[in-house]
Amino acid sequence: MTHTAEKYALKELDLETTFGGMGREVEGDIPVIDLSDFDRRREEITDQLWQAATDVGFFQLSNHGLELDLIKQAFALSECFFALPESSKQQYPLKKGLNSGWEFKSQVRPSTGTADEKESFQITLPHMDDLWPNQTVVPEFSRVMLDFENRAWQLGMTVLSCFADRLGFERDFFGRAHDRSLEDYQSTLRLLHYLPLADDARLDESIWRAGAHTDFDCLTMVFQQEGQGGLQVSPGKDAEGKGDDREWFTVAPKEDRITCNIGDMLMRWSDDRLKSTLHRVRMPKEGEYKGPRYSMAFFCQANKEQVIQGPGKKYPPISARDYLLQRIQANFDAAEKAAEARK
Secondary structure: OOHHHHHHOOHHHHHHHHOOOOOEEOOOOOOEEEOOOHHHHHHHHHHHHHHHHHHOOEEEEEOOOOOHHHHHHHHHHHHHHHOOOHHHHOOOEOEOOOOEEEEEOOOEOOOOOOEOOEEEEEEOHHHOOOOOOOOOOOOOHHHHHHHHHHHHHHHHHHHHHHHHHHHOOOOOHHHHHOOOOOOOOOOEEEEEEEOOOOOOOOOOOOOOOEEEEOOOOOEEEEEEOOOOOOEEEOOOOOOOOOHHHOEEEEOOOOOOOEEEEEOHHHHHHOOOOOOOOOEEEOOOOOOOOOOOEEEEEEEEOOOOOOEEOOOOOOOOOEEHHHHHHHHHHHHHHHHHHHHHHHO
């Protein structure tokens, strides 16, 4: 472990190991927040966002201004990329520690110890020069994804500006902390392909499309396709202490809604007033759709040189670079241990 990790001893690194288990599935809903007429309704929307973020940690955005046609176009190109032969996708390998490029079943959650059943392509702007498929491989891929990334960033900064108001920061505080024009920008657009399950496959409780986890960032915005479910949330403010008795409910995918959750970085920046919420993507059950599942997630991750510390100074200061590296490394460490165990 690095000197920085020893110095800060992030509690989140230990907490993730307690998240495993099937738990109990229950009925539930997350708040839906209408962003229409935002400037006039800003105070009302801020109240709703704050309540959702403190009570549940998850919420959905409707009338968010991101055109459905653009979302569908991005999904179509994502599917084209993942349909490429493995030998082609290997030309765009994940750059370790930089959240850029393609990976296949390389993420092992500390909560499960097994690899997530998925592949992903991650877009982090400063590190993409040699990672874009060209026009003959996936036509229009880079143009559309850059446009989509920019639009998602704008929306994310709008939502975060509401939290800045409530936390006592300047309204553009998080916009400056996630400055898209700088070389240390590290917000990421992640394209995800969860692998199909054979019709006769038996459910293995140790295997997950995405094992239980909290996100590392400030704010995550997830785009889903209708009919491709599996995203589940463990409701409540506190992740600790529930074990196998933890309750989970499914977030129904709606193509015109964006599903959002608070991440650990914002939880720390808020002195724990905002809570990151545990979630997972479970494998399909008998009688459910077992084909491929595609989603897209935009992670608002503060620029590397930004120092994370809340107004109440509950935690010592830490740079966003060090914070993110420690959280990512926990997953890679788990992957290496799992690989050793299989030998």
